[in-house]
Amino acid sequence: MGRLGTVDPSSYSEPDLITTEHSALNWTVDFAATKLRGSVLHRFNVLSTNLDKILLDVRDINVTNATLLADGSELPINYFISDPVSDIGQKLTLELPAGTAKGNLNVRIDYETANNASGLQWLTPEQTLGKQHPYMFSQCQAIHARSVVPCQDTPSVKFTYDAVIQHPKELTALMSAIIDKKQEGQTSFKQEVPIPAYLLAIAIGKLVSRPLGPNSNVWAEEAIVDACAEEFSETTTMLKTASDLCGPYVWKQYDLLVMPPSFPFGGMENPCLTFVTPTLLAGDKSLADVVAHEIAHSWTGNLVTNKNFEHFWLNEGFTVFVEAKVVGRMQGQKELDFKMLSNLTDLQECLRTQLAGTPELSKLVVDLSNCGPDDAFSSVPYMKGSTFLRYLEDLFGGPSVFEPFLRDYLKKFAYKSIVTDDFKGALYDYFKDTDKKDKLGEVDWELWLKSEGMPPIIPKFDETLSNVTKELARIWSKSTVAELIDNNNIKQKISIHQLIDFLGKLIEHQDIVDLNERKIELLEDTYNLKQSKNAEVRFRLNRLIIRARLIKRLDEIIEFANSNFRMKFCRPIYRDLAAWPEAKPIAVRNFVSVRDQMMAVCSHTIEKDLGLK
Ligand SMILES: CC/C=C\C/C=C\C[C@@H](O)/C=C/C=C/C=C\[C@@H](O)CCCC(=O)O
Numbered sequence: 001m002g003r004l005g006t007v008d009p010s011s012y013s014e015p016d017l018i019t020t021e022h023s024a025l026n027w028t029v030d031f032a033a034t035k036l037r038g039s040v041l042h043r044f045n046v047l048s049t050n051l052d053k054i055l056l057d058v059r060d061i062n063v064t065n066a067t068l069l070a071d072g073s074e075l076p077i078n079y080f081i082s083d084p085v086s087d088i089g090q091k092l093t094l095e096l097p098a099g100t101a102k103g104n105l106n107v108r109i110d111y112e113t114a115n116n117a118s119g120l121q122w123l124t125p126e127q128t129l130g131k132q133h134p135y136m137f138s139q140c141q142a143i144h145a146r147s148v149v150p151c152q153d154t155p156s157v158k159f160t161y162d163a164v165i166q167h168p169k170e171l172t173a174l175m176s177a178i179i180d181k182k183q184e185g186q187t188s189f190k191q192e193v194p195i196p197a198y199l200l201a202i203a204i205g206k207l208v209s210r211p212l213g214p215n216s217n218v219w220a221e222e223a224i225v226d227a228c229a230e231e232f233s234e235t236t237t238m239l240k241t242a243s244d245l246c247g248p249y250v251w252k253q254y255d256l257l258v259m260p261p262s263f264p265f266g267g268m269e270n271p272c273l274t275f276v277t278p279t280l281l282a283g284d285k286s287l288a289d290v291v292a293h294e295i296a297h298s299w300t301g302n303l304v305t306n307k308n309f310e311h312f313w314l315n316e317g318f319t320v321f322v323e324a325k326v327v328g329r330m331q332g333q334k335e336l337d338f339k340m341l342s343n344l345t346d347l348q349e350c351l352r353t354q355l356a357g358t359p360e361l362s363k364l365v366v367d368l369s370n371c372g373p374d375d376a377f378s379s380v381p382y383m384k385g386s387t388f389l390r391y392l393e394d395l396f397g398g399p400s401v402f403e404p405f406l407r408d409y410l411k412k413f414a415y416k417s418i419v420t421d422d423f424k425g426a427l428y429d430y431f432k433d434t435d436k437k438d439k440l441g442e443v444d445w446e447l448w449l450k451s452e453g454m455p456p457i458i459p460k461f462d463e464t465l466s467n468v469t470k471e472l473a474r475i476w477s478k479s480t481v482a483e484l485i486d487n488n489n490i491k492q493k494i495s496i497h498q499l500i501d502f503l504g505k506l507i508e509h510q511d512i513v514d515l516n517e518r519k520i521e522l523l524e525d526t527y528n529l530k531q532s533k534n535a536e537v538r539f540r541l542n543r544l545i546i547r548a549r550l551i552k553r554l555d556e557i558i559e560f561a562n563s564n565f566r567m568k569f570c571r572p573i574y575r576d577l578a579a580w581p582e583a584k585p586i587a588v589r590n591f592v593s594v595r596d597q598m599m600a601v602c603s604h605t606i607e608k609d610l611g612l613k
């Protein structure tokens, strides 16, 4: 495909010549046709003289009119759509009259989305918990906003927005913005903090809310809303902790929306309204760390944003780093370090499986010239990125030195979009005149940013909690069932996080002795796994059942794969099943039967995992 733009390889837009300042959305939600119809009015800032055209990103969008608004008059303008790139989108060219001046320019585009818009998911009433009403939600990261609205779909451009949404009157509409006005069947929103297009978000369904704190509510379908309020009751403590670390919270509201199970990610940091998967509802708050992660994005990602997705680690590595600090402040340093070490086990797994054929995607800064962001997505920017930051923190003198730098960095680049060199420059600027300046020369940037595989240096973490799980994984991998029954070590009490980590480490053992039905049953009995409704536990147990080739338990594995379409869970399960000849045809048949219920990003990647594409 090549690089589509000079600033962003995944976008046709030309932010050096023209940028979006504000977008006014006017949509009617048509559930019968599964389309959004309406218009967007972009206020652009023209930066170049004699600009003759505006290039925007679209994906399967039907444009019906483009109009220039100036001095109270409306001038229709020519437009055409060209240069399709599969799984990325097309270029929308808006032709400008000769002599277009620098400065403000208002253009309205009338359009409708395709009924298979990649950034939208439409659910029938039967697919919801309540079974009475339809539901629709969006997921725009990384480059799906272009399937929802013609726009400069690049994180190098930030704009404010307002929206007027017409929707069935019995449903509630929510957006990544503050609700401005609510009437029967019409809701208006305002987002006054500039955001990149990937943070545009909308959800409409039969939703109710419960308060979590003064400026915080949790939204969900009625059947689960009380359980959600209980599961996420620590949200305001997390917000306060993150804000102590990172600076003032500028988004005014922090609401959570617990999504239907087909939501493809653990969480999505949509401003004012984080989307989270219902697979976090473990009943004991043990998976609520994802909320700390999404809260951290209020600074890292949403305020200081990667300029394009090649520098995605600036969003995610920083966010995992802050998330771990929030968890550390709430649960202690041992938990913080355990979390970081546990992340490294997940990274190891990702390199061994998902990225085995594309090791170049294990670099911290990737080349997206010939790869869509969805295909490049992995745990590398998260885990390698946060490990790099922890390495830097240790090198420069620990949290007491590095946390003030972090605050300074966030303040310096708030409301901006940056690349890795901007971060490097900020680090140099901050430390160059201090007694730490010699440390700057010790950082091997090339090695950290460009080498493949695991982080080149593993910082010294507290291993107290991790040593327990390491030893358990060793025992379970090396011992026969008879030996295990006699081993009292396996009966020691471990926390739910240790259980999850232990199962992950066991999966990483390539040679598990006697991995058969009896061993799986002993594992289930020892740790009470049959009763567990913790999705992270179920996921890892299912992978071990697949490794044990227990064909009679295939139904429960398929049931898990159909219970949610969070890619973190269903992609590895499908990949494992694809490598098991007896199970593969069943997995493929199942996938084909449920793929229409998945978001495009999910079905597209699983198709690849199953070798169908
Ligand atoms: C180097 C990678 C380059 C680009 C990838 C950027 C975006 C990829 C796209 O697929 C969207 C990702 C959205 C992620 C949202 C939330 C995650 O934090 C969830 C992590 C996984 C999970 O917990 O389910």
Ligand SMILES: [Zn+2]
Binding pocket: 293, 297, 315, 316, 319
């Ligand atoms: Zn994130």
